[in-house]
Amino acid sequence: MNASRTARERVRAELIREITDIARRQLATEGAGGLSLRAVARDMGMVSSAIYRYFPSRDDLLTALIIDGYNAIGEAVETADAGSPRDDFTGRWLAVCHAVRTWALERPHEYALLYGSPVPGYQAPEDTIGPASRDTVVYGRIISEAQAAGRLTPPVMCPAPPEVLSSDADAVRSVMPGVSDDVVTRGIVAWTGLFGMVNFELFGQFNNVIDHRRELFEHNMLCLAALIGLPPA
Amino acid sequence: MNASRTARERVRAELIREITDIARRQLATEGAGGLSLRAVARDMGMVSSAIYRYFPSRDDLLTALIIDGYNAIGEAVETADAGSPRDDFTGRWLAVCHAVRTWALERPHEYALLYGSPVPGYQAPEDTIGPASRDTVVYGRIISEAQAAGRLTPPVMCPAPPEVLSSDADAVRSVMPGVSDDVVTRGIVAWTGLFGMVNFELFGQFNNVIDHRRELFEHNMLCLAALIGLPPA
DNA sequence: GCTCGTCAAGAGCAGTGCTCTCTTTTTGTG
DNA sequence: CACAAAAAGAGAGCACTGCTCTTGACGAGC
Numbered sequence: 001m002n003a004s005r006t007a008r009e010r011v012r013a014e015l016i017r018e019i020t021d022i023a024r025r026q027l028a029t030e031g032a033g034g035l036s037l038r039a040v041a042r043d044m045g046m047v048s049s050a051i052y053r054y055f056p057s058r059d060d061l062l063t064a065l066i067i068d069g070y071n072a073i074g075e076a077v078e079t080a081d082a083g084s085p086r087d088d089f090t091g092r093w094l095a096v097c098h099a100v101r102t103w104a105l106e107r108p109h110e111y112a113l114l115y116g117s118p119v120p121g122y123q124a125p126e127d128t129i130g131p132a133s134r135d136t137v138v139y140g141r142i143i144s145e146a147q148a149a150g151r152l153t154p155p156v157m158c159p160a161p162p163e164v165l166s167s168d169a170d171a172v173r174s175v176m177p178g179v180s181d182d183v184v185t186r187g188i189v190a191w192t193g194l195f196g197m198v199n200f201e202l203f204g205q206f207n208n209v210i211d212h213r214r215e216l217f218e219h220n221m222l223c224l225a226a227l228i229g230l231p232p233a
Numbered sequence: 234m235n236a237s238r239t240a241r242e243r244v245r246a247e248l249i250r251e252i253t254d255i256a257r258r259q260l261a262t263e264g265a266g267g268l269s270l271r272a273v274a275r276d277m278g279m280v281s282s283a284i285y286r287y288f289p290s291r292d293d294l295l296t297a298l299i300i301d302g303y304n305a306i307g308e309a310v311e312t313a314d315a316g317s318p319r320d321d322f323t324g325r326w327l328a329v330c331h332a333v334r335t336w337a338l339e340r341p342h343e344y345a346l347l348y349g350s351p352v353p354g355y356q357a358p359e360d361t362i363g364p365a366s367r368d369t370v371v372y373g374r375i376i377s378e379a380q381a382a383g384r385l386t387p388p389v390m391c392p393a394p395p396e397v398l399s400s401d402a403d404a405v406r407s408v409m410p411g412v413s414d415d416v417v418t419r420g421i422v423a424w425t426g427l428f429g430m431v432n433f434e435l436f437g438q439f440n441n442v443i444d445h446r447r448e449l450f451e452h453n454m455l456c457l458a459a460l461i462g463l464p465p466a
Numbered sequence: 467g468c469t470c471g472t473c474a475a476g477a478g479c480a481g482t483g484c485t486c487t488c489t490t491t492t493t494g495t496g
Numbered sequence: 497c498a499c500a501a502a503a504a505g506a507g508a509g510c511a512c513t514g515c516t517c518t519t520g521a522c523g524a525g526c
Binding site for chain 2: 031032033109112113115116117118119129132155157158159161162164165167168171172185186188189192193194195196197199200203204205207208209210211212215216219220222223224226227232233
């Protein structure tokens with residue numbers, strides 16, 4: 001009864017996994033806009049309408065891929081952080097930066113699905129906001145732990161954040177406890193700078209301009225680390 | 234003879250302009266992926282096949298829109314820079330940053346076409362790289378002129394850029410003459426940080442996180458200005 | 467006047483997302 | 497075990513897409 005029920009659910013789960021796998025493969029070659037339910041169905045030896053038993057619409061498939069993607073990049077970031085000595089805060093930051101970049105370069109279309117322009121007509125549902133912040137808690141933790149260890153010394157150069165930003169800083173502090181508003185906003189600069197750099201490299205803004213992209217990336221991430229106040233390498 | 238010939242060419246140019254205008258309007262509501270030649274043709278009271286007399290493919294229409302877009306944002310940036318006192322380098326930088334952000338917020342889909350994920354199957358032709366750098370010369374000029382005026386004092390915090398980056402720095406220096414490799418790389422940090430911030434705001438990464446986006450943007454751009462070495466406001 | 471290039475129009479092809487109906491298979495229960 | 501109910505597959509079909517090909521009209525230059 002329960003065993004048989006789960007038997008059916010198991011094959012269903014297996015099919016869903018297979019569909020998303022094929023879709024991810026198709027995403028890798030065609031890009032988000034070229035993702036075709038019919039092509040996925042063909043690859044599975046299914047008739048196109050049968051796919052709709054598992055994903056009621058193309059957007060639902062996209063949502064599944066997006067959630068998987070956020071989890072995957074989050075996991076990559078977590079692994080990178082775990083591989084560095086706990087008290088080497090700059091090393092940890094650099095490691096997670098490289099993890100993001102490497103992950104993005106290896107599956108550009110999947111990355112574009114997460115951090116590129118939203119696919120037209122697609123509205124990200126609530127389910128995505130949880131996994132979407134899985135990586136950010138890692139960045140926040142590095143900064144928080146550096147602060148707690150007394151190793152955070154932001155250079156005096158940025159103006160003090162205006163009072164109006166304090167509520168936003170409070171929100172961000174949920175992943176970055178124990179730091180001042182000033183450090184929070186510096187963290188946001190580094191955060192957006194990290195992804196801005198990856199975006200530019202991936203979306204072509206560096207074409208015909210920058211050749212040594214890994215080196216430039218690393219140097220700029222070190223620059224951002226210094227801006228946050230992490231100790232020099 | 235020549236008059237009549239140009240008469241024909243004039244109506245042709247007028248039609249091309251009308252097509253791109255309608256396409257841009259459609260882009261604003263549907264997004265890049267939803268741009269449909271047939272819909273444009275319908276809006277013009279044309280039959281769909283007639284459009285192909287003017288744009289041989291959908292990609293060619295996209296290319297035209299992209300070139301127009303780069304020129305438009307370039308012009309917006311130039312105008313913003315021209316509106317600030319020549320020797321207020323931080324003010325000029327802040328003005329162009331706000332110009333980029335405002336331009337992007339007013340036509341998010343067009344911005345996504347330029348700085349978002351590349352549309353699937355679309356390969357940007359050579360024609361786009363000229364207009365694509367129209368805005369960057371403005372950023373570069375601000376930094377160069379600040380340097381020439383002796384107003385550029387980068388805070389000591391970033392490590393020195395590695396030797397391997399010198400050739401890339403040389404390339405970038407074509408829009409940012411007279412500055413050291415160190416300043417060039419700082420400029421790239423600011424450049425990517427600017428667009429990283431706009432991307433995050435536009436592509437939804439700030440949803441449920443940041444409320445006072447304009448204020449945060451301005452503060453972070455000031456922080457990046459300080460990182461470059463521009464004088465405090 | 468006649469030819470030739472330009473253009474609009476329409477039909478048509480292959481593909482898409484999605485819905486509907488019909489049939490088959492699987493499942494839990496009397 | 498038998499049977500009704502639920503789930504899944506199959507296929508046709510609708511409206512749409514980009515794009516191609518052919519046909520017929522128009523206007524400019526020889």
